[in-house]
Amino acid sequence: MATITNNLQLVRNRIEAACAQTGRPADSVRLLAVSKTFPSVTVREAFHAGQRWFGENYVQEALDKMTELTDLREQLTLHLIGPLQSNKTRVVAEHFDWVQSVDRLKIAQRLSEQRPAHLQPLQVCIQVNTSGEDSKSGVAPGEALALAQAVAALPRLQLRGVMALPAPSPDPAVQAEALAQVRVVFEQLRAAGLPLDVLSMGMSGDLEAAVAQGSTMVRVGTALFGQR
Numbered sequence: 406m407a408t409i410t411n412n413l414q415l416v417r418n419r420i421e422a423a424c425a426q427t428g429r430p431a432d433s434v435r436l437l438a439v440s441k442t443f444p445s446v447t448v449r450e451a452f453h454a455g456q457r458w459f460g461e462n463y464v465q466e467a468l469d470k471m472t473e474l475t476d477l478r479e480q481l482t483l484h485l486i487g488p489l490q491s492n493k494t495r496v497v498a499e500h501f502d503w504v505q506s507v508d509r510l511k512i513a514q515r516l517s518e519q520r521p522a523h524l525q526p527l528q529v530c531i532q533v534n535t536s537g538e539d540s541k542s543g544v545a546p547g548e549a550l551a552l553a554q555a556v557a558a559l560p561r562l563q564l565r566g567v568m569a570l571p572a573p574s575p576d577p578a579v580q581a582e583a584l585a586q587v588r589v590v591f592e593q594l595r596a597a598g599l600p601l602d603v604l605s606m607g608m609s610g611d612l613e614a615a616v617a618q619g620s621t622m623v624r625v626g627t628a629l630f631g632q633r
């Protein structure tokens with residue numbers, strides 16, 4: 406318990422310091438706690454330390470955890486940040502609050518059709534792949550605008566922004582370059598008139614660089630919960 410509380414404080418301090426360094430308000434960056442592979446008791450501990458937004462990569466694992474956290478469920482905001490197959494869209498539309506990993510229209514259409522009417526629209530981000538690796542999910546930067554416009558037109562989704570997972574690098578210059586490419590895509594979509602407010606990038610190892618490049622949401626696992 407003490408460890409998670411301490412780690413949360415350390416990460417919040419890092420975000421605050423990064424904001425101060427670049428002249429941004431401390432509350433301009435949200436922290437998404439990435440709890441993949443950690444049990445529901447860990448999520449519960451982070452909740453008691455004040456954390457409310459959680460990111461999960463694997464649909465079934467997230468659903469199992471939420472079943473164990475039914476008492477807290479309405480106070481948590483659950484984000485899917487991992488790849489989504491079409492056969493899982495229905496449970497995701499029914500049980501998640503956000504999907505940050507939308508990278509093709511078919512998935513977005515299914516999510517919109519399957520989002521239950523009694524829930525608020527599903528909040529979504531387009532995942533952009535700026536590193537050009539075939540193995541990675543995400544739409545190519547040149548296709549991001551067309552996808553974003555099509556997603557923005559879907560009735561039961563609310564398009565909020567862009568998410569990216571740049572290839573990790575120990576070199577700050579390389580980190581900054583990759584993150585800047587994501588920011589450029591985000592700015593292009595906004596310049597085209599899409600009302601986006603979320604630039605989701607930055608993880609345990611590069612959150613300072615991400616904040617410097619305009620990130621509004623950092624997704625942190627290891628620095629909060631330890632090695633997976």
Ligand SMILES: *Cc1c(COP(=O)(O)O)cnc(C)c1O
Pocket residue numbers: 439441462486487570608609610624625626627628
């Ligand atoms: C695992 C994961 C993270 C968290 O990474 P850490 O390095 O553990 O902070 C963030 N975003 C995505 C998409 C992930 O899969």
